[in-house]
Amino acid sequence: MKTNKIIVGLFYLPMFGLLSCNPQEETTPQYKTIQQAIFASGHMEQEDEYIISATADGTIREFSIREGDYISKGQLLVRIDSDVSNTQLQEARVVYNDAKQNSSANAPQLEQIKSQIDQSKTQLNLDKINYQRYADLRKKNxxxxxxxxxxxxxxxxxxxxxxxxxxxxxxxxxALQLNADRSLQQVKTQQAILNDYSIQADKDGIVLEVLKKKGELVRKGEVIAKIGSGKNILKLFIAEDDIAKLSIGQEAIVQMNNYPDTTFTASITKILPAFDEAAQSFTVEAAFVNPPQLLLSGTQLQANIKQQGTKKVLVIPSAAVIRGKYVELKNGEEKEIKIGQKSGNWVEVKQGLTEKDIILLPKGKSKEEGVAKPGGE
Structure with a gap:
């Protein structure tokens, strides 16, 4: 009977449309039998993503990258103002050059001692000759x-x-050599400090995000940019009570926020063994069978990981969901719901609604909208 009421309501909508400029279609949750699947939210990221951070305090003097730029290993990305460090390096080099000169064989201090040694050797030779002469004379008494x-x-x-x-x-x-070695070490230390003012790429990749700009003051440790390299992967977050149901190679139907009307097929490639405390879920990785043309790191997505069998669940039109987790009731109240898997233009309601609730679709939306078309086949 409830289904009939919905049909009647829909039957009279065109007539109501004659009286209202932008009518909102009404519907009620209903039970449908759908293919069993595990719902997962997630996002796109690259296999190896890392951040570059300021390795010293200062002002950014050179900034040669923009979001979307491809970079090569060893490429200079950022140079921080290093006038003070440059001065300290030059001073260290002056001290080292002096110490190196003083440790050479012709250094004044060593030359002076060598001169004394030469005189001492001459005197020793004379005293030896004199001693041998007195020894011979003593034998003769x-x-x-x-x-x-x-x-x-x-x-x-x-x-x-x-x-x-x-x-x-x-x-x-x-002592002079030790002083020279210490001075050289100081030069190396100052050079290493100066190198910290120049940040280079660790590997080939693409600039995903830029957080600073030329002329901006940065502190040591502040994130300057985010770099990505390697293959694109789907990172999916799985509820604790669902993780045991998954295995490598399982098929997932993926819908991405930047392709709202298309679904793509992916396959699970890795199940991470540890529980993610921050996300309060387990994490699995997946790869597209045939990826979409445009893949952007950070893109939000939803996936239904296929399971054996079917189940009867409470569903509503996916077009009725507002901002990912709300619906509008007939009395105008927004109510938060917990959604599950998606099936065509229907979405499972795990919590928050019953069959008795009457909900409104957003103005201009109908139950038939939002049907995701398969893609990437």
């Missing part, structure tokens, strides 16, 4: 024991003096 020992002590003192100078040279050389 031509000099006293005291004179011999005095020559011996002088020779040993010269040996010790040379050793001290050679050790001093080595220590000075090591």
């Amino acid at each position: 031509s000099v006293s024991q005291l004179e011999y020992e005095k020559a011996e002590l002088q020779y040993k003192a010269s040996q010790s003096s040379l050793q001290v100078l050679e050790k001093s040279y080595k220590q000075a050389q090591d």
Whole structure:
């Protein structure tokens, strides 16, 4: 009987249209037998999406990318003002060049010690000759024991003096080299800091979103742009009580917001094992069998993942749904509902309505509108 009432109401609509400029068609929820399917909402994204962030504080001096641009690995994307860092690098290089010069073999400090070593070697050679002469004379008893020992002590003192100078040279050389190495490390550090002011692409890809512009002040860590690369994938969010019903290779009928009147066939390629706390659902990935011509990362979509068998569910015309989750009742009140799978121009109502409710379709809409045509075949 309820169905008859709807038909009668529809029968008189043309007559009512003579009296009203923009009549709103009335309908009531009804039960229909539809192919069983798991409903999932989701979006398009690329296989590998990443963000580029400011690696230093400063003002963006160069900004060479726009949304939709294709970029290559190593390409300069953003350069942040680096005058201070440039100055610090130049100062570090000056210090390093001085340290490097001072650690060379002809450095003044080392040259001075080398001169002392040469003098010490000359003195040692003289003292050695004198000691050997006194040793020979002592054997002949031509000099006293005291004179011999005095020559011996002088020779040993010269040996010790040379050793001290050679050790001093080595220590000075090591210290100067260490200073040069530290100065070089400081140059490398300043160069690395300067490199942070130039942001390059990690890999080939496309610019999905630009969040900053030339001349804008950025802080370290702030997101500048979003880059995508790799294949386009469908990311679908599945309710906790439905995830066990899915398997790799299952077919999904997809309707995208930028192709509202067309459906596309996709196949599940991956079922992620972890529960997504942020989305409060499980996540699966799918790929189009024959993708639409235009694929845009971030496009919102809905999918019905086919299951075996049929079921009887409460449905309303999909044209009656406002802003994705509301319907307008006959008394003018907007009521929030929970929708399930879609079947043609009908959508399942999981919660919020009964058969007794009378709802209004938006002005200019009819139950026959919104039938999605298959595409991508």
